[in-house]
Amino acid sequence: MTSLVRYAVKRACDRLSVLIVALVLQFVLLRVLPYYVLGIDPSFFFMNPNLTNEQRELIRRAFGLDDPLPQQFVKYVLALFTGNLGYSFYTRRPVIEELMERLPNTVALLGTSTTMTIMIGLAIGIILAVKRGTKIDTAFISASVLLNSFPAFYLGLLLLLIFGFYLKLFPLAGSISRPPPTDPVLYIADFLWHMTLPLLTLVIIGVGGYALLIRSLFITQLGEDYVVTARAKGLDDKTIVMRHVLKNVLASVVTIIALALPGIVSGAVITETVFSWYGVGRWLFEASTQFDYPVVQGVLFIDVVLTVVSLYIADLLIAIIDPRVRLR
Amino acid sequence: MSVQRTLPGFTRAARSILSNKKGALGLSILLAFIFVAVFADSIAPHEPDEINLAEGFAYPIWFSLLPQYKNHPRNIELNIQSEAWSVQGNCTEFYMRNGWITCRLATTADVETANVTMTYSFEYPYSPPKNFYSEIPYIVSLSGSSGSVVRIRLYIIAPEGKSYLIYDTRAIASNVSRIDPPASVDSRDVPLKLALGFMPFDELGEKIFSSRGVYMIRISIIATLVKGSNLSVILGPLRFRIPGLLYGVLGTDNLGGDIFSNLVYGTRVSLFVGVLASVVSVSLGLIVGILAGYKGGIVDQVLMFFTDTLMFIPLIPLLVAVSVFIGKNLYLTILLIALFSWMGFARNCRAYVMSLRERLFVEAAKAMGASDQYILFRHILPLLTPVIYITLVLNIPGAILLEASLSFLNLGDPRVPSWGRMLYNARYSGAFSRLLWWWIVPPGLMITLLAMSFVLIGQTLDEVFNPKLRARRLA
Numbered sequence: 001m002t003s004l005v006r007y008a009v010k011r012a013c014d015r016l017s018v019l020i021v022a023l024v025l026q027f028v029l030l031r032v033l034p035y036y037v038l039g040i041d042p043s044f045f046f047m048n049p050n051l052t053n054e055q056r057e058l059i060r061r062a063f064g065l066d067d068p069l070p071q072q073f074v075k076y077v078l079a080l081f082t083g084n085l086g087y088s089f090y091t092r093r094p095v096i097e098e099l100m101e102r103l104p105n106t107v108a109l110l111g112t113s114t115t116m117t118i119m120i121g122l123a124i125g126i127i128l129a130v131k132r133g134t135k136i137d138t139a140f141i142s143a144s145v146l147l148n149s150f151p152a153f154y155l156g157l158l159l160l161l162i163f164g165f166y167l168k169l170f171p172l173a174g175s176i177s178r179p180p181p182t183d184p185v186l187y188i189a190d191f192l193w194h195m196t197l198p199l200l201t202l203v204i205i206g207v208g209g210y211a212l213l214i215r216s217l218f219i220t221q222l223g224e225d226y227v228v229t230a231r232a233k234g235l236d237d238k239t240i241v242m243r244h245v246l247k248n249v250l251a252s253v254v255t256i257i258a259l260a261l262p263g264i265v266s267g268a269v270i271t272e273t274v275f276s277w278y279g280v281g282r283w284l285f286e287a288s289t290q291f292d293y294p295v296v297q298g299v300l301f302i303d304v305v306l307t308v309v310s311l312y313i314a315d316l317l318i319a320i321i322d323p324r325v326r327l328r
Numbered sequence: 329m330s331v332q333r334t335l336p337g338f339t340r341a342a343r344s345i346l347s348n349k350k351g352a353l354g355l356s357i358l359l360a361f362i363f364v365a366v367f368a369d370s371i372a373p374h375e376p377d378e379i380n381l382a383e384g385f386a387y388p389i390w391f392s393l394l395p396q397y398k399n400h401p402r403n404i405e406l407n408i409q410s411e412a413w414s415v416q417g418n419c420t421e422f423y424m425r426n427g428w429i430t431c432r433l434a435t436t437a438d439v440e441t442a443n444v445t446m447t448y449s450f451e452y453p454y455s456p457p458k459n460f461y462s463e464i465p466y467i468v469s470l471s472g473s474s475g476s477v478v479r480i481r482l483y484i485i486a487p488e489g490k491s492y493l494i495y496d497t498r499a500i501a502s503n504v505s506r507i508d509p510p511a512s513v514d515s516r517d518v519p520l521k522l523a524l525g526f527m528p529f530d531e532l533g534e535k536i537f538s539s540r541g542v543y544m545i546r547i548s549i550i551a552t553l554v555k556g557s558n559l560s561v562i563l564g565p566l567r568f569r570i571p572g573l574l575y576g577v578l579g580t581d582n583l584g585g586d587i588f589s590n591l592v593y594g595t596r597v598s599l600f601v602g603v604l605a606s607v608v609s610v611s612l613g614l615i616v617g618i619l620a621g622y623k624g625g626i627v628d629q630v631l632m633f634f635t636d637t638l639m640f641i642p643l644i645p646l647l648v649a650v651s652v653f654i655g656k657n658l659y660l661t662i663l664l665i666a667l668f669s670w671m672g673f674a675r676n677c678r679a680y681v682m683s684l685r686e687r688l689f690v691e692a693a694k695a696m697g698a699s700d701q702y703i704l705f706r707h708i709l710p711l712l713t714p715v716i717y718i719t720l721v722l723n724i725p726g727a728i729l730l731e732a733s734l735s736f737l738n739l740g741d742p743r744v745p746s747w748g749r750m751l752y753n754a755r756y757s758g759a760f761s762r763l764l765w766w767w768i769v770p771p772g773l774m775i776t777l778l779a780m781s782f783v784l785i786g787q788t789l790d791e792v793f794n795p796k797l798r799a800r801r802l803a
Binding site for chain 2: 017018022025029038145148149150152154161165261263265266267273288296311
């Protein structure tokens with residue numbers, strides 16, 4: 001168990017450094033580059049253009065924009081880690097408060113879609129690996145090439161058009177009906193009803209790639225000696241795949257998922273915007289177009305935290321599934 | 329081991345792509361796109377930023393083959409010049425030059441009223457349009473004693489004889505020039521609608537051109553002249569335009585721009601973004617990968633730390649924020665896409681270089697006193713070319729899709745006619761709810777096809793260069 005703890009601590013340091021680098025990058029790209037290189041002062045976006053220079057200076061000083069950069073950065077990071085994400089320029093509410101309203105929606109959408117994608121991808125991948133070389137296999141491979149080249153936002157729009165607008169089976173926008181149902185069971189049902197189309201989009205876009213990766217993982221494993229041994233023992237295909245191969249492949253599957261996590265958080269921005277999902281991704285998009293600076297920073301931070309935390313969970317899962325990893 | 333034998337040349341690679349069914353398909357789609365991109369200027373009938381070519385949301389012209397759209401209005405553009413007018417009434421002096429008509433009036437009586445009308449008739453063969461526009465430059469000069477007044481009016485006369493006054497100069501008693509800008513009539517003008525007795529939300533074109541038949545445009549000049557005064561009216565060519573509801577190969581967008589031209593020019597943008605972003609990202613990955621793999625040690629560790637870290641930062645949120653705060657520029661978008669997509673290749677490259685570095689031929693070269701530079705360029709880089717080719721091709725679809733997504737969110741360069749931008753326009757002008765499929769389907773189809781062609785070629789290259797993979801796929 002000590003090796004697991006040591007591994008957990010080491011990984012925690014690694015992942016924390018990702019977070020710090022992301023913060024530096026965000027600081028450079030959103031604060032240093034616009035202000036010092038391009039001459040755009042982010043505070044101009046909310047200042048009245050009729051203010052005198054003295055008033056402007058005062059506001060700038062109040063926001064700490066006069067401090068030297070390193071000091072600004074330290075202040076910024078300390079504030080982020082104490083949960084002080086500032087106030088939205090637009091709604092004048094604390095960013096953290098609004099964030100907490102939207103975060104559950106995003107986590108629900110992304111969590112469900114990722115889980116479903118993995119489950120379906122695993123199932124399809126295993127079936128394809130077992131039936132490799134058959135017509136089903138080649139058909140799916142061609143289909144996944146097509147799906148990989150299909151823009152996610154376009155798929156979302158088409159689904160919305162067909163199932164939302166013409167067939168009227170699903171709502172056109174939002175994550176809950178207005179007014180929301182009071183009965184908790186109905187509430188959850190309504191939420192799921194709203195979630196169906198965005199979920200479908202994310203799953204359809206994601207599943208092809210997973211299935212192919214899992215297929216090739218399985219095919220490699222099926223050529224291994226232990227599979228031959230198992231077959232020689234007289235085990236049937238199902239037992240071999242489910243009891244022997246799956247165990248060996250699981251660690252790699254979790255790694256694949258971990259590598260895909262940043263992409264999943266990324267993709268949510270577009271899908272949430274298309275479906276007007278009341279989540280963090282769409283909020284980031286809206287806040288950006290309104291120059292709502294504190295919100296943008298806060299959401300970027302939360303996106304990175306979301307990625308890093310799920311990565312860390314994946315790390316621990318791998319270490320539990322495959323003890324060899326801990327020794328590396 | 330000879331470098332020449334391990335490195336399939338470009339022609340050989342092309343030949344093996346063509347002999348593969350998947351590769352041939354991908355390559356032919358790509359060539360078609362490249363052809364369209366190169367000859368966009370000759371293929372597209374209009375510039376991508378031209379607007380008001382026809383009515384907004386016009387249907388494709390080939391809809392006229394369907395019975396229900398047979399009589400749908402098409403563009404009518406009239407440029408009525410001197411001889412085309414039939415003139416009634418007497419001018420003291422009348423001549424035409426360069427399409428301009430000059431009518432001079434003078435009187436010998438104390439007070440005289442002159443009346444000159446000019447008429448042009450044309451056939452309107454379609455169902456009612458929505459709007460019409462008209463424009464005519466004119467100069468009125470009055471000289472001599474005061475008290476003379478002139479009034480010029482522009483009418484449309486419907487086949488049943490009803491006449492509509494669409495422009496009126498009112499009484500003019502001094503010199504007036506409307507050359508630049510000319511007198512213009514826009515049927516969307518609410519005061520005009522009210523003056524003609526229609527409601528503000530009526531479509532004037534629909535009301536006036538309500539039936540098929542011969543319509544007339546009439547200019548009437550009425551002058552009251554006092555003795556000794558001199559009047560000259562100079563009229564330029566009258567332009568009359570009825571924007572059609574059927575236009576172009578794929579109809580028009582909300583502003584009356586040609587969708588087909590936009591689609592053709594979009595090919596250029598997508599190809600350019602995809603290829604440039606891929607080239608930049610592969611070069612970055614190559615540099616980092618070779619440095620890390622060949623130098624090893626602390627350089628390797630630092631570079632790999634940054635690579636891994638960047639790999640785990642969600643890209644689109646950052647791109648959204650950056651493109652809003654720094655600005656919407658095509659090159660910036662390309663650069664940002666490239667900056668966040670080199671990491672996977674850098675890792676592959678590093679692993680490859682590390683294994684090559686330990687090979688005997690490198691050691692032999694070192695023992696013979698070859699410099700690092702020599703080894704890198706003569707021994708390692710040539711062996712990396714297949715991987716570089718494959719990654720170059722396989723990175724393109726991602727960049728194309730990303731650019732399309734950003735443009736769809738209106739975060740792309742607003743001056744660039746990209747496919748994502750077309751879909752953004754379609755969405756925000758309500759093309760989806762009207763099911764204008766000729767506007768919605770083509771851009772999505774193009775994005776998919778172009779991305780797919782690169783995926784197909786990349787996969788074929790992968791199979792050609794890595795025979796082991798082929799064996800495994802067949803296993």
